[in-house]
Amino acid sequence: MAPTALRPLQTIFKIVSSLGLCLASLTQHKPCHAADIPSLLDISISELALLLESGELTSRALTQLYVDRIHDVNDDLHAVIEINPDAIAIASDLDRQRAAGHASGPLFGIPILVKDNYATHDRMLTGAGSVCLAPVPATLEATVVTRLRQAGAIILGKANADEFSGSRGFNVTGGWSARGGQTYGAYVEKQTPCGSSSGSGVAASLGLAAAALGTETAGSITCPAAYNNVVGIKPSVGTTSRHGVVPVTLRQDTTGPLAQSIADAALLLDVMAGVDPLDNYTSAQPWDSPPSFTAALNLSALQGKRLGMVRVASSQLALLDGVNKNETEAVLNATRRHLEVAGAEVVDVALFPDPESALTLIEWVFGNMSVYGLPDFRDGLGAYIDTIPAGAGTVHDLETLVECVKSDPRELASVYSYDSLTQTLDNDTLPAGSSEVWEAYLTASGATRGLVAGLLEQHQVDALVLVSDLAYLLGASAGLPIVTVPMGALGEDAQTARDPTNTTVQTAPGMPLGLSFMADKWSDVELVSYGYAYEQVSRKREQLKPYLKPRHDLDSVLRPRAVDARQL
Numbered sequence: 001m002a003p004t005a006l007r008p009l010q011t012i013f014k015i016v017s018s019l020g021l022c023l024a025s026l027t028q029h030k031p032c033h034a035a036d037i038p039s040l041l042d043i044s045i046s047e048l049a050l051l052l053e054s055g056e057l058t059s060r061a062l063t064q065l066y067v068d069r070i071h072d073v074n075d076d077l078h079a080v081i082e083i084n085p086d087a088i089a090i091a092s093d094l095d096r097q098r099a100a101g102h103a104s105g106p107l108f109g110i111p112i113l114v115k116d117n118y119a120t121h122d123r124m125l126t127g128a129g130s131v132c133l134a135p136v137p138a139t140l141e142a143t144v145v146t147r148l149r150q151a152g153a154i155i156l157g158k159a160n161a162d163e164f165s166g167s168r169g170f171n172v173t174g175g176w177s178a179r180g181g182q183t184y185g186a187y188v189e190k191q192t193p194c195g196s197s198s199g200s201g202v203a204a205s206l207g208l209a210a211a212a213l214g215t216e217t218a219g220s221i222t223c224p225a226a227y228n229n230v231v232g233i234k235p236s237v238g239t240t241s242r243h244g245v246v247p248v249t250l251r252q253d254t255t256g257p258l259a260q261s262i263a264d265a266a267l268l269l270d271v272m273a274g275v276d277p278l279d280n281y282t283s284a285q286p287w288d289s290p291p292s293f294t295a296a297l298n299l300s301a302l303q304g305k306r307l308g309m310v311r312v313a314s315s316q317l318a319l320l321d322g323v324n325k326n327e328t329e330a331v332l333n334a335t336r337r338h339l340e341v342a343g344a345e346v347v348d349v350a351l352f353p354d355p356e357s358a359l360t361l362i363e364w365v366f367g368n369m370s371v372y373g374l375p376d377f378r379d380g381l382g383a384y385i386d387t388i389p390a391g392a393g394t395v396h397d398l399e400t401l402v403e404c405v406k407s408d409p410r411e412l413a414s415v416y417s418y419d420s421l422t423q424t425l426d427n428d429t430l431p432a433g434s435s436e437v438w439e440a441y442l443t444a445s446g447a448t449r450g451l452v453a454g455l456l457e458q459h460q461v462d463a464l465v466l467v468s469d470l471a472y473l474l475g476a477s478a479g480l481p482i483v484t485v486p487m488g489a490l491g492e493d494a495q496t497a498r499d500p501t502n503t504t505v506q507t508a509p510g511m512p513l514g515l516s517f518m519a520d521k522w523s524d525v526e527l528v529s530y531g532y533a534y535e536q537v538s539r540k541r542e543q544l545k546p547y548l549k550p551r552h553d554l555d556s557v558l559r560p561r562a563v564d565a566r567q568l
């Protein structure tokens with residue numbers, strides 16, 4: 001496509017140098033080499049937007065490239081369930097709109113994937129991983145998906161995810177769903193992608209789309225972000241709408257991006273965040289309109305800030321007492337220098353004064369979570385099932401859902417349990433609005449929010465920094481925001497361990513790790529700015545290479561001569 005206007009030379013140089021593209025051809029009339037062309041493994045959305053705007057690249061070619069990349073790796077990794085059959089046509093239409101001068105904003109013509117629990121009003125299915133939940137396309141669309149479409153983003157497809165966002169049964173392997181099979185991460189062979197936004201993490205990491213949406217109830221963005229060497233942002237519950245997302249518990253569910261960089265994630269969040277009349281939790285936002293996430297991308301954001309690096313004695317928390325605890329702590333310790341270079345003062349913060357109080361608190365929090373989690377899941381899933389057209393499929397309520405999961409061979413009921421689904425049928429479960437349920441919620445959310453707020457106050461720190469596996473436990477019940485950034489990988493001394501079913505590698509040398517920033521509710525923008533300052537100093541993502549990469553890349557569509565000055 002021809003560029004719409006000639007650009008001043010300064011702009012050309014800005015484009016070329018920001019892309020790291022073939023400056024030699026402009027200044028010395030030398031031919032470019034393929035190595036000068038950026039890869040979809042690390043190009044930013046802003047850079048893609050510049051290429052689209054300059055006419056070097058069309059959305060159609062970019063979309064086709066992502067489709068080809070999905071095909072390159074999906075037989076091995078099962079990161080994507082379904083590709084939008086209309087994606088190429090939508091991209092062509094957006095190219096025509098751009099040619100007519102109607103392109104607007106950095107997401108215009110940019111393909112993104114969404115987790116399979118986001119309802120999309122198109123020809124794709126929405127199953128939260130379950131074939132039973134998806135007899136026909138959804139009759140509604142998630143508000144954040146609609147917002148992204150309105151910003152010009154292309155909904156490229158559905159990313160694989162733990163079935164029912166991990167709330168199907170106790171022994172389902174992380175990353176597995178009936179609709180998508182077993183997702184694997186790309187850094188260690190057969191590695192767990194973590195869940196439940198597993199395919200979103202893998203897809204964002206390998207550039208199978210420009211970014212991906214995930215959801216978190218307890219760890220489902222934070223953990224796959226860490227394990228797949230990408231940024232994951234779990235907004236405060238209420239910052240982004242959950243309307244049109246198959247729920248687990250609305251008290252905890254939140255929608256957010258997984259992306260190669262904080263800047264890419266911020267572009268998506270700027271579109272996603274805001275009040276939605278269809279999700280009343282968004283009415284609790286403390287802002288007139290949400291602050292800009294992209295405006296918070298400030299290299300100096302950590303200057304003069306104090307961070308509390310959270311320490312857990314190994315005896316304190318059985319959940320975290322993994323085989324590679326020391327190795328993980330060594331990587332965490334190494335982030336200290338980067339945080340300090342970015343301008344922060346880092347102080348050590350002990351999570352609990354004594355081991356007993358730690359175990360008791362975690363036990364109580366999980367106990368209380370189950371009291372409200374089950375009624376919420378029952379009511380929320382039931383309400384979603386009510387949106388399935390009466391004539392479609394066999395699932396019309398929770399009973400017929402359990403029946404379908406039990407009998408449809410694709411749901412592998414003999415391999416993976418579905419006890420959490422069965423429990424929704426218990427006739428003695430409390431109503432979600434009962435005082436016992438509210439009390440359990442207030443207990444769990446109050447204890448964890450009080451703990452986090454207490455640490456911030458007691459140590460006079462602006463945010464906590466901690467390993468992702470701990471952050472999500474502390475942030476789940478109270479809906480606290482968490483920003484996770486790549487921080488490196490387990491070293492050669494790490495041991496290898498597989499999950500109980502021996503399907504996936506849980507931990508091993510080379511396994512990516514994430515540094516999480518967390519603070520009190522509604523501190524989303526501050527955390528994004530801290531994450532950005534750390535990311536820009538540490539640059540850990542680019543230092544870790546996947547063992548498996550898609551074969552198709554920009555070099556097949558961006559010819560080196562394309563950056564000749566005359567064509568720009």
Ligand SMILES: *[C@@H]1O[C@H](CO)[C@@H](O)[C@H](O)[C@H]1NC(C)=O
Binds near residue numbers: 280281282283284
């Ligand atoms: C949203 O509505 C639910 C159910 O009516 C209510 O319990 C909850 O407090 C409301 N939340 C907000 C933030 O208004």
Ligand SMILES: *[C@@H]1O[C@H](CO)[C@@H](O)[C@H](O)[C@H]1NC(C)=O
Binds near residue numbers: 298299300302303
């Ligand atoms: C960036 O952050 C620094 C330190 O907090 C602040 O002084 C400066 O005004 C910020 N810059 C912008 C453009 O917001």
Ligand SMILES: *[C@@H]1O[C@H](CO)[C@@H](O)[C@H](O)[C@H]1NC(C)=O
Binds near residue numbers: 323326
């Ligand atoms: C972890 O390191 C501590 C000292 O730094 C050592 O005492 C302990 O044995 C190590 N544990 C493992 C499992 O390597």
Ligand SMILES: *[C@@H]1O[C@H](CO)[C@@H](O)[C@H](O)[C@H]1NC(C)=O
Binds near residue numbers: 330333348
């Ligand atoms: C990490 O640093 C803390 C002190 O800040 C120290 O106690 C601990 O031994 C270190 N752990 C490793 C594995 O280096």
Ligand SMILES: *[C@@H]1O[C@H](CO)[C@@H](O)[C@H](O)[C@H]1NC(C)=O
Binds near residue numbers: 367440443444
């Ligand atoms: C909920 O937390 C309280 C402590 O605040 C505890 O006494 C109670 O046992 C917990 N409930 C469950 C079901 O674990």
Ligand SMILES: *[C@@H]1O[C@H](CO)[C@@H](O)[C@H](O)[C@H]1NC(C)=O
Binds near residue numbers: 171415501
């Ligand atoms: C999961 O639990 C079910 C029901 O108890 C059992 O039949 C199945 O073998 C278990 N599967 C795995 C992979 O452990």
Ligand SMILES: *[C@@H]1O[C@H](CO)[C@@H](O)[C@H](O)[C@H]1NC(C)=O
Binds near residue numbers: 427428
């Ligand atoms: C609840 O289910 C049990 C069996 O699962 C049954 O015996 C009991 O009558 C049921 N109670 C009500 C109130 O329906």
Ligand SMILES: *[C@@H]1O[C@H](CO)[C@@H](O)[C@H](O)[C@H]1NC(C)=O
Binds near residue numbers: 498502
């Ligand atoms: C687990 O799987 C690996 C790789 O397939 C295999 O080498 C190993 O023997 C298995 N371990 C067990 C306990 O079955």
